Amino acid sequence: MHPPESASQAVTLAQELVERWPYAASATAAIVAGLLAQYLLKPDPLAGFPIVGKGSVHKRRKYFVSGRARELYFEGYRQLYNATNAAFRITTSRETEVVVIDPKYAKELAKLPDNFLSFNKAVEETMQEKFTHVSGNGGAYLPHTIKANLTPALGRLNPVLAKEVRESMELELPQTSEWTEFILSPKLYRIVAMASGRIFIGAELCRQEEYLDAAINYTIEVMTAVFLIQMMPTWLRPILAPWIPHVRKLEKQRQRAKDFLVPIITARRKAAAEDPNYQPPDDMLQWMDDDLTKQQGKRPTVEDLAIQQLGISFAAIHTTTMTVTNVIYTLASMPELVPVLREDVRQALEETDGEFTSLALQNMKKLDSFMKENLRFYSMSASSFQRKVLQPFQLSNGQVIPAGVIIELPSCAVNADASVFPDPEKFDPMRYYKLRQSKEGPGGDEADEADPDKKVAKLSGAKAAEVTASSQFVSVSPSSLTFGLGRHACPGRFFAANEIKMIMSVMLMHYDIALPEGETARFPNLTFGHTSAPDPKRLVRMRKLADM
Ligand code: HEM
Structure with missing residues (x-):
């Protein structure tokens, strides 16, 4: 029996292949080798950047998220000192390669435009936008409204803000002269949300529970979702992240925030259209509505505006609350500092008859210094x-930073650098106050060698001048990076500084604060990935003072 024709053809073909296989094999090998060579010989644009940390990518990532990220930044920063390299690589919880650049290039980086360095794209990756849908563009218009409307109006708004700070503190804090122990963080969240909300959405709404829920819990939910996603191996994220309850809750929370705000915005617009005597409210929601209309040439949709409003709470409430919590935890552990700061506040307010004017707030220089030292010592991000x-770009040392990577500046390592901050491991509440007092900068003629309390360490040249020039809470510079740098540096920091000073002033003038009985050490912060946060479960003691 003969095999069918097609089968016999196949056999012939196979025979031919067998006969010719040496040619076929070598041709295939040549193609594979060519591709491999192309891959291997292609210059790796990151080859010149050493990697900090040990072991596989997985191991390094685990080390980073486990709370030891700062050690890695310190290690990389130390290497930069004696290297021709301008940068090192670090494995973070991101999928993208992260290149940490020497802060001496900070000024040239800050000049690069957004089509080279994207703030929004980095935020989207940080916020795990793929899963949380928290977009870098969520607050795209906010910086403009803050710079154009909020910051210039602070002088006018300070008394309004101060009133809400006082009242919300009365509502939330113990009002008895007996020492009372309680968990501080949830109270501060509400105080900050109410006080900020007074300026963001007005007096009638800033104490409503729907607003407070959106302002406080949306951010907490986003941050928890981001944290849980970061803890997962990158390959598992697309499979598991959408099922995390915190991720699933976010859309519902955004909808709740819209349900609350949309009728309010609609009513405002209706009143403006129908009532010729209508006085638009003097708050951020209104400024955003007007500013967006100007920028886009048409009114934003009410839903868009509601999301912008959520964006501002997102940027403002969590950051401010964590900062005040850090400041209060430190104060509670340094009772000797209370009279010093109390006097600083008393003197500043005495000059303005007790009013929180811009002048009074500026004059609280010791409080300002204490707050800033908290930013340095307990910096929230590594x-x-x-x-x-x-787009790829070249640093002034000639090194090219390729497109596609995330860049960062190692702020935690700068904060701990003895050549920038003498005795960096010491918490010195008056560090920045002394710098401001020393006309010539640290080590200058004003430094009082005889009095160790007034003595400021000797730094040299440009670095010293820069540290001195950026010694206010709100200053930003390569040695003062808590609020970022350049065109996207936090526009809300002036508002935050005023609000925090008011909260601290009211606390100092009307309350005594202490650690729980028997405790003397400052609570350690909790660290995970980049973040270092005050422990939100800690108790403090407070008592109301008789009016001073
Ligand atoms: C102590 C409290 C705060 C801290 C530590 C903080 C920190 C930051 C940081 C680190 C950035 C990124 C800067 C960069 O990468 O260059 C930023 C951006 C931003 N912050 Fe703040 N912030 C605070 C309070 C506020 C407040 C109260 C507001 C609103 C009133 C606000 C609104 C914003 C906005 C809108 C951006 C984005 C800027 C842009 O896209 O250009 N922040 N903030």
């Missing part, structure tokens, strides 16, 4: 100036 590189 790095700053996170940007996605959209």
Whole structure:
């Protein structure tokens, strides 16, 4: 029996292949080798950047998220000192390669435009936008409204803000002269949300529970979702992240925020259209509505505006609350500092008859210094100036930073650098106050060698001048990176500074604060990934003072 024709053809073909296989094999090998060579010989644009940390990518990532990220930044920063390299690589919880650049290039980085360095794209990656849908563009118009409307109006708004700070503190804090122990963080969240809300959405709404829920819990939910996603191996994220309850809750929360705000915005617009004597409210919601209309040439949809409003709470409430919590935890552990700061506040307010004017707030220089030392010592993020590189660019040392990576500045390492901050491991509440007092900068003629309390360490040249010049809470510079740097540096920091000073002033003038009985040490912060946060479960003691 003969095999069918097609089968016999196949056999012939196979025979031919067998006969010719040496040619076929070598041709295939040549193609594979060519591709491999192309892959292997292609210059790796990151080859010149050493990697900090040990072991596989998985191991390094685990180390980073486990709470030891700062050690890695310190290690990389130390290497930069004696290297020709301008940067090192670090494995973070991101999928994208992260290149940490020497802060001496910070000023040239800050000049690069958004089509080279994208703030929004970096935020989207940080916020795990793929899963949480928290977009870098969510608050795209906010910086403009803050710079154009909020910051210039602070002089006018300070008394209004101060009133809400006082009242919300009365509502939330113990009003008895007996020492009372309680968990501080939830109270501060509400105080900050109410006080900020007074300026963001007005007096009638800032104490409503729907607003407070959106302002406080949306951010907490986003941050928890981001944290849980970061803890997962990158390959598992697309499979598991959408099922995390915190991720699933976010859309519902955004909808709740819209349900609350949309009728309010609609009513405002209706009143403006129908009532010729209508006085628009003097708050951020209104400024955003007007500013967006100007920028876009048409009124934003009410839903868009509601999301912008959520965006401002997102940027403002969590950051401010964590900062005040840090400041109060430190104060509670340094009772000797209370009279010093109390006197600073008393003197500043005495000059303005007790009014929280811009002048009074500026004059609280010791409080300002204490707050800023908290930012340095308990910096909330290990790095700053996170940007996605959209186009390759060259640093002034000739090194090329390729497109596609995330760049950062190692702010935690700068904060701990003895050549920038003498005795960096010491918490010195008056560090920045002394710098401001020393006309010539640290080590200058004003430094009082005889009085160790007034003595400021000797730093040299440009670095010293820069540290001195950026010694106010709101200053930003390569040695002062808590609020970022350049065109995207936090526009809300002036508002935050005023609000925090008011909260601290009211606390100092009307309350005594202490750690729980038997405790003397400052509560350690909790660290995970980049973040260092005050422990939200800690108790403090307070008692109301008789009016001073
Ligand atoms: C102590 C409290 C605060 C801290 C520590 C903080 C920190 C930051 C940081 C690190 C950035 C990124 C800067 C960069 O990468 O260059 C930023 C951006 C931003 N912050 Fe703040 N912030 C605070 C309070 C506020 C407040 C109260 C507001 C609103 C009133 C606000 C609104 C914003 C906005 C809108 C951006 C984005 C800027 C842009 O896209 O250009 N922040 N903030």
